[in-house]
Amino acid sequence: MKVIAAYLLAVLGGNSHPSAGDITSILESVGAEVDVKRINLFLSEVEGKDITELIAAGREKFASVPSGGAVAAVSVAGAGGAAAGSAPAEEPKKEEKVEEKEESDDDMGFSLFD
Template sequence: MSAELAVVYAALILEDDNVEITADKLQTLVAAAGVEVEPIWFSLYAKALAGQDLKALLLNVGAPGSGPAVAGGAAAGSAPADAPAEEAKAEEKEESDDDMGFGLFD
C-alpha cells in the first residue's frame, strides 16, 4: 500500500468516526496499520483537510459543478460562472481548424 493511500484511508476512518483530523491521529492510525510513511505527509493532509467536510466531498464526486467551485462554497449543481467563456474558447479552437484549408475528412 502506498504512503499516500494509507494516509487517505486514515483520514476517512477519522471522518467516519466524527473525529477531528490531525497529523497525530493520522500518524497513529497509519502506524497501527504497519505502513511506513514519511512524517511530512501527516501534516500536509491534516492541513489540507482542515475545515473540509469529507462526506460532502465524497457525495459530490462526479456531480455537475463539483470542481474547485464546490470546495470554495458554491452551491452543488450550479454551473461555474466561466462556463460560457470555456464554450467560446472551444468554438474558436474548432473554427481555427478550418483556417488551414483542409479538414480531417476532405
Template sequence: MKYLAAYLLLLNAGNASPSAADIKAVLESVSIEVDEEKVAKLLAEVEGKNAEELIAEGTEKLSSVPTGGAAAPAAGAASGASEEAAEEEVAEEKEESDDDMGFGLFD
C-alpha cells in the first residue's frame, strides 16, 4: 500500500510517469525501507494505466470486501437495549440520592 501511495503522490505532484528511483526517494524520505521487488511489481501492474483507472479498479475490489455491515442491526439492537438499561440505572440512582434521611441540603 505504501508503494502505491508514493506512486500516487508522485502523480499528483505532476510526475506523469514515476520511476522506481522516484518511488524509492519518496519512501526513503520518511525512513521507510524499500523492497525493490515490490516497487518493480507495482510499476509492472500500473504500466499503461492512469490514476483514474487505478482508483476505479481499487474501488471495485474494495466493494467486495466484507466490512461487518451485516452485524450492524444486531449491534444497533444491543446498543438500544444498553441505552434503556443505562436510563433505568440513572433513574434508580436519582431515587437513591433522594433517600438522604428525609431531608435535602436546601430544605
C-alpha cells in the first residue's frame, strides 16, 4: 500500500509517470522501509496505463463486492422512504444520564493520601 500511496503522491505532485527513484525518495522522506522488488513489480503492472483508468476499473470491481449483508438491505429500504405497511423506523435510543454521588464532606477535605 505504501508503494501505491507514494506513486499516487508523485502523480498528484505533477509527475505523470513516476520512476522507481521517485517512489524510493518519497518513501525515504517519511522514514518508510523501501522494498525495491515491490516497487519494480508495481511499476511493471502500471506501465503504459493511465492512473485514472486504473482507479475507475478498481471502483467497478469494488462495486460488485457485497458489504454489510442484512445491514445494507435495511439501510437501502430505509433510504427509499416509508412504504405502505412497513414497520416504522426505530428511533435512536437516548442515553440515560447517570448522576454521580457527590463525595461527602465527612473527612473535611482531607483524604488518607494527602
